Amino acid sequence: MKHLNFILILLTVIILSIIGIIFIIGTIYGSLQTPSWENSAIYEVYLDRMNVAVMPFVVSLLVVLGICIPKRLFTGFALLKINGVLLGAALIVSIFTTAKTGLIFLLFIASILQLIVIVLTIVGSKRLKFERPGFFLQIGSALLHLGLIVFLFDFMALGDHPDHLLFFWIATTFIGIGMAFSFYSQELSKALRKDEKKELIIS
Amino acid sequence: MDLNRYLTARDLVTNIGQPIMLLVVILSALLLIVSFQKNLRSYSRHIILGISLFLGSGYALLIWFHYQIYKFLPLIYPQDGSLAGRYAIPVWIEDEKLFFWTFLTSIWLLFIKTKKASYQITLNVVIVIFIFLTATTSNPFFSPLKDFHREIGSIYQALSLSNVSVQMQIFGPAIGRLQGFYNSTYMWIHPPLLFIAYSTFVISFVNVIFMLVKKSASHEKAAYNWAKPGYIALTLGLLLGYPWAFDAWKGQPWWFSPKINVTLMMWVLYTAYLHSRIYIHKKGMWVTTGIIGILGFVGVVATYLSTYVLPGIHSVGG
Numbered sequence: 001m002k003h004l005n006f007i008l009i010l011l012t013v014i015i016l017s018i019i020g021i022i023f024i025i026g027t028i029y030g031s032l033q034t035p036s037w038e039n040s041a042i043y044e045v046y047l048d049r050m051n052v053a054v055m056p057f058v059v060s061l062l063v064v065l066g067i068c069i070p071k072r073l074f075t076g077f078a079l080l081k082i083n084g085v086l087l088g089a090a091l092i093v094s095i096f097t098t099a100k101t102g103l104i105f106l107l108f109i110a111s112i113l114q115l116i117v118i119v120l121t122i123v124g125s126k127r128l129k130f131e132r133p134g135f136f137l138q139i140g141s142a143l144l145h146l147g148l149i150v151f152l153f154d155f156m157a158l159g160d161h162p163d164h165l166l167f168f169w170i171a172t173t174f175i176g177i178g179m180a181f182s183f184y185s186q187e188l189s190k191a192l193r194k195d196e197k198k199e200l201i202i203s
Numbered sequence: 204m205d206l207n208r209y210l211t212a213r214d215l216v217t218n219i220g221q222p223i224m225l226l227v228v229i230l231s232a233l234l235l236i237v238s239f240q241k242n243l244r245s246y247s248r249h250i251i252l253g254i255s256l257f258l259g260s261g262y263a264l265l266i267w268f269h270y271q272i273y274k275f276l277p278l279i280y281p282q283d284g285s286l287a288g289r290y291a292i293p294v295w296i297e298d299e300k301l302f303f304w305t306f307l308t309s310i311w312l313l314f315i316k317t318k319k320a321s322y323q324i325t326l327n328v329v330i331v332i333f334i335f336l337t338a339t340t341s342n343p344f345f346s347p348l349k350d351f352h353r354e355i356g357s358i359y360q361a362l363s364l365s366n367v368s369v370q371m372q373i374f375g376p377a378i379g380r381l382q383g384f385y386n387s388t389y390m391w392i393h394p395p396l397l398f399i400a401y402s403t404f405v406i407s408f409v410n411v412i413f414m415l416v417k418k419s420a421s422h423e424k425a426a427y428n429w430a431k432p433g434y435i436a437l438t439l440g441l442l443l444g445y446p447w448a449f450d451a452w453k454g455q456p457w458w459f460s461p462k463i464n465v466t467l468m469m470w471v472l473y474t475a476y477l478h479s480r481i482y483i484h485k486k487g488m489w490v491t492t493g494i495i496g497i498l499g500f501v502g503v504v505a506t507y508l509s510t511y512v513l514p515g516i517h518s519v520g521g
Contacts, residue, residue: 006485009478016475017495020502023468027509030464050464131481151442165446172442179438183431 004079005131008068015061022053062103063087065149069110072117072128072142100156107153114146136188140181147174205275206359212271213347216264220344223261224337230254231334238327244320247327251312254330258306261344265302266294268347276355278381281362281370288381290351293390295398297348301341303395304507305333307402311429315406322422325409333405354380389447396440403433404473404503411496418489426496427480434473441470465509469502 029046030037037043070082086109094102120128121139130138151171158164181188234250237243269292278287295303309330317323346352354377361373384390410426413419448463476499479492 006482009481013475013479013491013495016471016478017498020468020471020475020498023464023471024505026464027468027505031509165449168442168446172439175442176435176439179435183435 004071008064011064015057015064019054019057026050059103062106062152066106066110069113072130073113075129104153104157107149111146111149111153114142114149118142118146134185134189136181136185140178140185143174144178144182147171147178150174208275209272212268213352216268216347217344220261220264223257224342224344227254227257227334228338230257231331234327235331238324244323247323251309251330255309255313258309262306265299265343269294278378281374282367287378288386290381290385292351292385293394295394297350298341298343301337302343304398304401305337307398308333308405311402311406322413329405329409387447389444393440393444393447396436396443400433400437400440401503401507403429404500407433407496408500411493415490415493423483430473430476434477437470437473441466465502465506469499469506472499472502
């Protein structure tokens with residue numbers, strides 16, 4: 001289990017770094033063009049090439065994200081089975097519709113699983129598996145990842161939908177609160193404990 | 204439009220701001236001297252405080268200048284004399300950007316207490332470099348808001364003409380820029396968050412270097428602690444720029460604009476840094492995390508420079 005966590009983190013780091021390098025190449029290419037290139041056919045070709053180059057890694061990142069979510073709920077063989085079913089279902093949806101729909105399906109399932117993780121974290125379930133202890137750290141991490149999933153879901157599925165921005169703001173709120181909670185979990189816990197102590201002294 | 208009062212205010216900004224900038228440069232030279240004198244190094248914090256105060260007063264002057272623009276330069280329709288709008292220009296555009304970044308960095312330095320000579324010297328040299336770059340390449344007092352000033356000049360010239368259609372040729376885009384750029388709510392939120400991020404990443408970067416060179420756990424922790432607020436500000440800054448981009452460039456392919464590329468690269472690399480740090484004590488991860496931290500800061504510098512260098516939708520020149 002510990003190895004799996006490390007491998008997933010390492011994969012995330014590698015994929016993110018590769019995407020970063022592709023962006024660097026795109027940037028250098030862009031810097032060599034004339035200021036009006038965005039109105040030219042070269043820009044269209046550039047956009048297509050960037051899409052082709054980035055897409056496999058974005059898909060990989062989404063798959064890793066999809067695998068990361070169930071690891072909070074399941075371990076060992078059950079986790080492998082769940083991940084296999086999830087990826088298989090997403091693949092089937094992709095074959096019968098489009099790759100984009102398959103990914104949206106994966107994100108949708110991941111968001112439901114992540115919601116379950118959040119509810120279980122709030123009620124203090126012992127079933128959840130986190131690398132590090134601490135309520136704020138765990139709820140923060142769960143909210144941050146849910147926000148990211150909602151953002152990606154919104155970006156991919158609801159581009160022109162009237163509720164597009166509503167979902168965006170929900171995602172931004174989750175990400176903002178999630179970051180604050182997970183980065184400052186110790187400080188928040190300390191502040192909460194101080195308040196509890198004060199209340200005890202007063203009562 | 205009370206152009207004379209605007210011009211008087213602009214002159215005042217130059218007349219007061221330039222000496223302030225000169226004082227900041229003198230103090231930074233003093234800081235550099237003090238940095239390399241063992242018995243004087245303890246005065247570094249006092250000098251940095253002085254720098255912060257002068258930069259702060261300069262910044263207050265710029266805020267005052269922007270308020271004068273708001274008060275005395277209302278945009279009036281030439282046909283009927285009705286009010287088209289007032290310029291509520293954010294205080295982090297044009298040459299003010301680097302000044303703002305330097306000011307923020309100087310403030311964060313006041314929170315750092317260290318007895319390590321090499322660390323103190325490095326931090327001092329970093330702020331001196333920032334001041335030098337601001338004073339030589341991006342001094343906001345030398346020609347305050349020069350692009351805006353040029354724009355106002357052409358509007359004023361157009362107003363002096365009797366031909367209404369020519370007036371409107373200048374006026375139409377000016378109103379567009381007033382509403383869509385200068386007075387945009389996102390201009391008040393998106394850039395300052397990014398500059399808060401950039402300034403904390405500077406200190407994180409210095410600590411990443413020390414973490415790698417000295418193999419010091421305290422610098423590793425400090426690098427992470429300074430990267431945290433930066434990452435929050437960066438993520439929120441980028442996210443809050445998204446609806447703006449979505450509205451402003453609807454239908455246009457802005458997604459892979461080089462500036463967006465380079466900004467995403469920075470976010471992607473700092474995300475990788477924070478993930479990599481979780482397993483920093485595993486074999487090879489210390490160096491990997493450090494290198495990603497350095498690459499992240501290269502992304503910060505590239506993002507800032509890209510506004511001036513790269514063609515594209517965020518370009519200052521284009």
